[in-house]
Amino acid sequence: MDTWLIAFLFVGSQFSYSFGYDGSGYSAYGDDEDSYSHRYRGVPWCAPIKVKHGQVSCRTPRGEYYKNVMGTRCKIHCKKGYEMQGSPEVVCMATKQWSGNYACREIRCTKLTMPANGGYKCSDGSYYNSRCEYFCSPGYTLKGERTVTCMSNKAWTTGQTACVDVQPPVIKCPSVKEKTAEPGKLTVRVTWDTPEGKDTADGILTEPQDLLYRLRPCWEQGLLQVLCAMRRCNPLSPPDNGYMKCDSDGDNYGATCEFTCTGGYELQGSAARVCQYGMSWSGTETSCSPMNINVGVRSAAALLDQFYEKRRLLIISAPTAANHYYRFQMTNLQHAQCGLDLRHVTVVELVGIYPAQIGRIRHRLIPPGLALQIRLLLQISNNNYNMVLIDKQGVDKMRYTFPITSAELFTTIDTFPLRKEEMVLQEQAGHTCQP
Structure with a gap:
């Protein structure tokens, strides 16, 4: 746990106090701060909390009228259809800042798969409570669920949906031509014109095998010559x-x-x-x-949302560029760029302590304020080396307080279910890293 010493200077008197900070945004108050709170209790200290699409319940240290005095502890509750991004509970600190970031983000389900020979339309895209209705092309019949709804667990209501051609084609058998055997012969060759066949789904018969099967009653009447294209x-x-x-x-x-x-x-x-x-x-x-990648956004959530369902993130944080863990990790990854690209991994570097910190995504610099928001959102301490691996769904998968080799990192990523599907596609397309 890091210890910060914050001193406040007032006219006529001077006193100091300390509080602990473990990277999560919470504080443990000491006796000096309790004395300070006693003197200034009831005085608004932090900015009032406003949460869009959510509710706030706050508890002050001594039941003060204002719900943003120093030491106030507030819990964030998101409305139905929204999920918490950041800290569900924050504390008004002596710095006049709340201990963490908070936001209620609308729940979003994965994108639906379009059925062959059909499609779907949704009331609100892939967001919570959106109702999507499937439809089929003319001549095809819907089999399975007609509608699905995005639920609060980020999954669609169950059911398999497909568009199938259940109506058999209509075959018109050609008329039989009567022929008489020539003298001295016991057989005669009889031929028909190309039979007519229609299918309500696509207008023609596309499969030769299906055509022959449907024409079996006609075939049994004699020799039938069929030209299939x-x-x-x-x-x-x-x-x-x-x-x-x-x-x-x-x-x-x-x-x-x-x-x-x-x-x-x-x-x-x-x-x-x-x-x-x-x-x-x-x-x-x-x-x-x-x-x-737009690094000019206002919030860390807006920056990270650009990678949703597209890239995995490897966020590397260090207090200084001279940190030996940080230098070892970056040197190791520099020689593994092909493997990172093959696994759709983007490296985000956060080096230094605000305001003298540097954020970087490859060659793009991240503003210090935005880099600080990333650390607060992901609860990353700026006093120690940390590395966070986030998958394409925005889920925090692994955290490291020490450097690892690229081989260890790739072994972990290759166990992700979505990565296994990517490996099959890459193998079929011949995408590999040459040694």
Whole structure:
């Protein structure tokens, strides 16, 4: 536990007191501070607490009228549909500042998967209590849940949904042509015109095997000659710094190709494209552009939210640039940049003590005030070396008070469920780090 000594100078008298700080924003008051509180009790000390989308309940040391006198302890409660970001309980400190940051952030569920041959529309995107309704393309029938709702546990209401073609195609058998065997022959060859077939889903019969199966009653009447053709679009290629996954045969009529970008890149254009009847792809050309990190935001939550579902964060904090733990860790990571990029990891450095502290994301400098907010939000002490690993969902996964090797870090990340899916895609695309 670090100990800070804060001295207050007043006209006619001088006194001092100390309090403890362990990096979480809470204080343990001593006798001197109790004497100070007795003299100035009832005097507003910290700024009044205002929480958007939440409620505050405060308890003053001696039941004072104002709920922001020194020593006041306030608990933050978020409204339904919102979750706490920061400290759920703060204390008015002698510095006239509350001991931590607090905010109520709207609960958000993961993005829904678009069903093949259909889609969905939502009342409020992926946020809490948003109601999403599935629909299918003409000729397809919805199977499963028609609507799902984003719940307070960040999950959608259960149920599998798909669009299926349940109505069989309509086959019109050609008329039989009567033929008489030629003299001296016991057989005669009978042929039919190409039969007509319609499907309410796509207008034509695309699968030759399905066509033959549906024509079996016609086939049993004699020899049937069928010419099958398949409509195809020009093959698509995955975008640079991204992946492409297609169903069916990849470029035949009705095939759907979905696109994703590697960590650190944002999707531009259509996330999914369908080969249409006219042998052209729906939507617009897809590309992956480098992620633009804005360090000019007002809060640490706004900065970290830019990485949500896109990048993992490795936040490294040290009191000085000369800290031997910090120097060892950064030297080790410099030789592992490919492995960091492969695992979608962005390194955030917080060095020094406010206001003489430096924050950095690669070559972008973070303002001292914003760097301080990051430490307060994540409860990182600025007097010791610390390292925090945050996953793509914004969850604090691991904390270290000592440096580790890049191999140990990569082993930990590779156990994350989402990372295992990424490894499969990267292996298919041939994305690796050369030794």
